Amino acid sequence: MFALGIPRPFKYVRVKTLEEALDALEEGRPLAGGQSLLPMLRLRIPFESLVDINELDLDFIRREGNTYTIGALTRHNEIASNVPLLRGVAITIADLQVRNRGTIGGSLANADPSANYYPALIVLGAEVKAVSKKGSRRIKVKELYDNPYTTTLREGELITEVSVKEPRDAKLYFKVIKKGGSAYPIAVLALLKESNGKLHASIGGVFPKPILLEGESKEELVKSIEGYNEKPLSDHHMTGEGRIKLVKDLINTFDEDYREIHLIEGRKINWKTGIGVMATGEIKIRVKVNGKLIEDTVEPRTLLLDFLRRNGFVEVKRGCDEGKCGACTVILNGVSVKSCLVLAIQAVGLDIKTIRGLDASHLTRSFVRNYASQCGYCTHGFLMVSYDYLKNVDPEASDETLRYSVKNICRCTGYINIIRAIKEAGKDEISG
Ligand SMILES: Cc1cc2nc3c(=O)[nH]c(=O)nc-3n(C[C@H](O)[C@H](O)[C@H](O)COP(=O)(O)OP(=O)(O)OC[C@H]3O[C@@H](n4cnc5c(N)ncnc54)[C@H](O)[C@@H]3O)c2cc1C
Ligand code: FES
Ligand code: FES
Incomplete structure (x- = not known):
């Protein structure tokens, strides 16, 4: 096993009902998508017990009148596909x-100052439902965020849903500035423009807390930012001064060239297995990889990446080891995931595929034809994410959807040939 960044040991419980979850949360912490928690585990932050809530019936989107109720376990891609109001977010x-x-629940509970949902949900006046053994309560998203990585949730409370109203006489604009790849944004702007011209803006990534400003014009909002009495965030990505300048530019141009994004509606992602699991130390697991059941002894902290590589699936590569490069991508239950951000024990009951178990010759042929690989280290990860993208997101590989989806890192070939290969493979697939 890789020597650095191995999580500290913890107890793993996969619960099947909300009651079981609330009992287990008395001593544990919820594990939802794991896309923030796994990187925290890799930093060796100690957690005694993780309560995997992925079996709970909290993956739903309901619409009544102009109100959306979104289950806490609804995945970002499902929201992009099925909630037009939050698509761009x-x-x-x-x-x-x-x-x-x-x-969405994990993102709000994680309270990263640069997270996408906070500014949009604040400006829309959204609220969450939090449930514990003592009962339930509703919290405005604006009041949920306390400080970076801290919320006002109480011990043992679980977010179960988010409610948000589509505004009747106003339009939501949403913009982010990123430094490339799959990094968090440096600045986030959600701006609601009422039909009478009044502007409500919420800004993330610039101050320790997302802020809410109101005004009659762009100039008024810019002035409020200049006079805002809080020290801006500053890190190796950008100085505080730079962030203020960026967000002023975002406000000044919020409605210029603003394009709605089009996606196929109705996307559903299924992570349910119907299987409860509990482990404190070593445990024998059986996981289906490329159609065969692979048996191995793991600890709860063993990453899926390590499980696959030590069982001979060495086409799955270790790259950045922090969830950014995508070299470790595999297909899990039909969609792409980074195997360094999934625990091996979470794959019990799910179906894993690497290139050896997929019919992806349209992709491999296109990668060869377009010289889309040099040393080849990143190639398997690119094939995996491209397979998911062409199959489940956009078979026509439009520039618009491609740039938000395939963001793996290649250290030698560059991206022009890879993008060409994906587009050509899409055409091959469509024409049969
Ligand atoms: C490479 C990379 C790039 C990213 N870029 C962005 C980005 O551009 N914008 C952005 O917004 N996010 C970004 N993220 C974060 C991503 O959106 C995560 O999905 C999200 O922050 C956490 O959601 P999760 O379901 O994975 O939660 P987990 O990682 O499972 O949990 C996160 C925290 O929330 C708690 N928790 C989870 N669910 C609940 C619940 N229902 N109730 C109470 N507590 C709960 C957990 O105990 C934990 O403390 C990025 C992540 C990675 C790895
Ligand atoms: S090794 Fe998993 S994303 Fe880089
Ligand atoms: S081909 Fe070498 S890293 Fe991409």
Whole structure:
């Protein structure tokens, strides 16, 4: 097993009902998509017990009148596909793989100052339902965020749903600035423009808390930002001054060249297995890879990436080891995920495929034809995410959907040939 960044040991419980979850949460922490929690585990932050809530019936989207109620376990890609109001917010999160696992409830509970949902949900006046053994309560999203990585949730409380109203006489504009790849944004702007011209803006990534500003014009909002009495965030990505300048530009141009994103509606991602699991130490698991059951002894902290490589699936590569490069991507239950951001024990009951178990000759042929690989280290990961993208997102590989989806890193070939190969493979697939 890889020596650095191995999570500390913890107890793993996969619960099947909300009651079981609330009992287990008395001593544990919820594990939803794991797309923030797994990187935290890799930093060796100690957690005694993780309560995997992925079996709960919290993956739903309901619409009544102009109100959407979204289950906490709804994945970012499902929101992008099925909630037009939040499409631009969800599709600009990370990349296809992170969006297949990451959930709206996990994102809000994680309270990253640069997270996509906070500014949009604040400006829309959304609220969450939080449930514990003591009962349930509703919390405005604006009041849920306390400080970076801290919320006002109480011990043992679980977010179960988010409710958000589609505004009747106003339009939501959403923009993010990123530094490339699947990184978090540096600045996020959600701006609601009422038909009478009044503007409500919420800004993330610039101050320790997402802020809400109101005004009659862009100039008024820019002035409020200049006079805002809080020290801006500053890190190796950008200085505080740079962030303020960026967000002022975002406000000044929010309605210029603003394009709605089009996606196929009705997308559903299924992570349910019907199987409860509990492990404190070593446990023998059987996982289906490329159609065969592979048996191995793992600990709860063993990553799916390590499980696959030590069982001979060495086409799955270790790259950045922090969830960014995509070299470790595999197909899990029909969609792409980063195997360094999934625990091996979570794959019990799910179906894993690498290139050896997929009919993806249209892709491999196109990669060879277009010289889309040099050393080949990143190629398997690219094939995996491209397979998911062409099959489940956009067989026509439009520039618009491609740039939000395939964000793996290649250190030698560059991206022109890879993009060409994906587009050609899409055409091959469509023409049969
Ligand atoms: C490479 C990369 C790039 C990313 N880029 C972006 C980006 O551009 N924009 C963005 O917004 N996000 C980004 N993310 C984060 C991503 O959106 C995560 O999905 C999200 O932050 C956490 O959701 P999760 O379901 O994975 O939660 P988990 O990782 O499972 O959990 C996160 C935290 O929330 C708690 N938790 C989870 N569910 C609940 C619940 N229902 N109730 C109470 N507590 C709960 C957990 O205990 C944990 O503390 C990125 C992540 C990665 C790895
Ligand atoms: S994303 Fe998993 S190794 Fe880089
Ligand atoms: S071909 Fe070498 S890293 Fe991509």
